[in-house]
Amino acid sequence: MSRYSELSDDIDFEFTPEKDDTNEINEYLLRCLDETQTAARVAVSKQHEAFVNPGLTIANILIPLPLMPRDAETIRSVSEEASFGKGDETVVDTSVRKIWELDHTQFMFANPAWQAYVATLLEDAAQSLAMSEVRAEPCKLLLYGEGSFFESHKDSENVPGMIGKLVICLPSKHDGGSIHLSHAGKSYVFDTDKTSDFGLTSLSWFSDVTPEIQPLKSGYRLVLIYNVTHTGHKHISAGLVEQQSENLRSALVEWQSKLPFQGKLVYKLEHKYTNSSLKLSNLKGRDRAVCQSLYEVGLSCGFTIFLAEMIRTQGADPRESDEYEWSTTGLTRLEDVRTCDGLAVCNIVFLNSGDILGSNLWDRDADSESGGDFTGNEDMSLTLRYHDTVSSR
Known part of the structure; x- marks a missing residue:
């Protein structure tokens, strides 16, 4: 088992990597963000x-x-x-x-x-x-x-x-x-x-x-x-806040040191937001905690945090099967990239699979689809679209 994944349930852990491994560093950072329950404020x-x-x-x-x-x-x-x-x-x-x-x-x-x-x-x-x-x-x-x-x-x-x-x-x-x-x-x-x-x-x-x-x-x-x-089960304290901040800071510093060639990284939020409401003060629940921590800890580490809509398109040829055989690859991009204050930065940024933290993000019903109809002697491919809100470095 990787040392990065040997984390206790109360996230009281230290980051001591032994080798430069992109997957393990990304998995550790993903675990830090997934464990975040409260913002970096007390x-x-x-x-x-x-x-x-x-x-x-x-x-x-x-x-x-x-x-x-x-x-x-x-x-x-x-x-x-x-x-x-x-x-x-x-x-x-x-x-x-x-x-x-x-x-x-x-x-x-x-x-x-x-x-x-x-x-x-x-x-x-x-x-x-x-x-x-x-x-x-x-x-x-x-x-x-x-x-x-x-x-x-x-x-x-x-x-x-x-x-x-x-x-x-x-x-x-x-x-x-x-x-x-x-x-x-x-x-x-x-x-x-x-x-x-x-x-x-x-x-x-x-x-x-x-x-x-x-x-x-x-x-x-x-x-x-x-x-x-x-009234819940998990105890929250200022100590938990500080521990989470230190864990995240350690992960970001290590990621920056070991993976300087990786210019961006994307984390999927739990809720979806309209473009007009896309700023830190409008985020809900744990999304607010994660992005607040990323924003405050990231500033101290030299990171700039953005919010954006992530769109993935996947296609299938309707001639292949009555139950379309979907491609396992697709095109993923960020749209309407904004600062945490809601200021627009750019319209489109294309992503590679290694830029996205997590797996099985699209193992669900698509948010929208188009095509799939026959037109004359040709047919139109069916396209599935997945829309998510993300925090991006």
């Missing part, structure tokens, strides 16, 4: 100018938004200083964490449309992080005032199956309080104050990411915390 933030008002109700008082100082003081009066885990204990220490909190049983949402809106925020975050089979469960309401902060810490997994957090910053004017996240030597900084006067900010990250909240300089920040739980 956190995401998005600002929303339009949003659904939750109808936040605390102690039978409806809290209007944007949050006013008098209502912030009402919330603080019924809240407790936020605790945190320290070893086996749960402690309150304002030198480490200075925030006020309410448990999810101490507030409610009067607006029946809020739950559906949270579902859209979760879906948006899940697409960006390539999560699947997830749900959001309300956990806490946090109030930050001037000087509020939280030192670098590890988030605990509060409920079974928890893989991350969905954080919703409700409209409340404030300054400062940037959110610093780190994982595997990489850092991310998200601000919530830029549109805090009237806008809403949603953030999400995996639970094994390390967060740190910088001190709030002024105003109040009102935050809803949701636990994101995975």
Whole structure:
């Protein structure tokens, strides 16, 4: 068995090729892409100018938004200083964490449309992080005032199956309080104050990411915390994201080093897309994860990633048999090649069989066909066409 194919089910493997073998290197790269379940991101933030008002109700008082100082003081009066885990204990220490909190049983949402809106925020975050089979469960309401902060810490997994957090910053004017996240030597900084006067900010990250909240300089920040739980079987984490990225980077570097003569490589996506929708932000499910990883990891390795429609035509002579004998060879090309941003690059690129990762891609019913009719003394060959969307180097 090739060392390239000796990969564990949880993709915790290293790439140590022993010889320059085109098939084995391509098979290894194909395995890396097939194993990709989540994108090369561990956190995401998005600002929303339009949003659904939750109808936040605390102690039978409806809290209007944007949050006013008098209502912030009402919330603080019924809240407790936020605790945190320290070893086996749960402690309150304002030198480490200075925030006020309410448990999810101490507030409610009067607006029946809020739950559906949270579902859209979760879906948006899940697409960006390539999560699947997830749900959001309300956990806490946090109030930050001037000087509020939280030192670098590890988030605990509060409920079974928890893989991350969905954080919703409700409209409340404030300054400062940037959110610093780190994982595997990489850092991310998200601000919530830029549109805090009237806008809403949603953030999400995996639970094994390390967060740190910088001190709030002024105003109040009102935050809803949701636990994101995975309802499927395969556990997803930031560690999995980083491992997949390293595996893919190793494969791309080796492919570039060992096969410099191979100028292009094509990977078939699971879904089909119209040419007008062909860009990274429109991809679905695992396609988004694969192409996001290829795009981000590829940039660091000097690769340029494109999206395109792949068309293969196969023909048969109707005189040969009542059940046409199809040719095992065909003509394959890329059409409407675009950048990941959707910008058109070129119209047609012809492919050789060695340019395409995978096998038995056309072992299925054709997407369209033409010909096969007799015309006078000659007959017209029957042609099958297969249409797929691909990612191409």
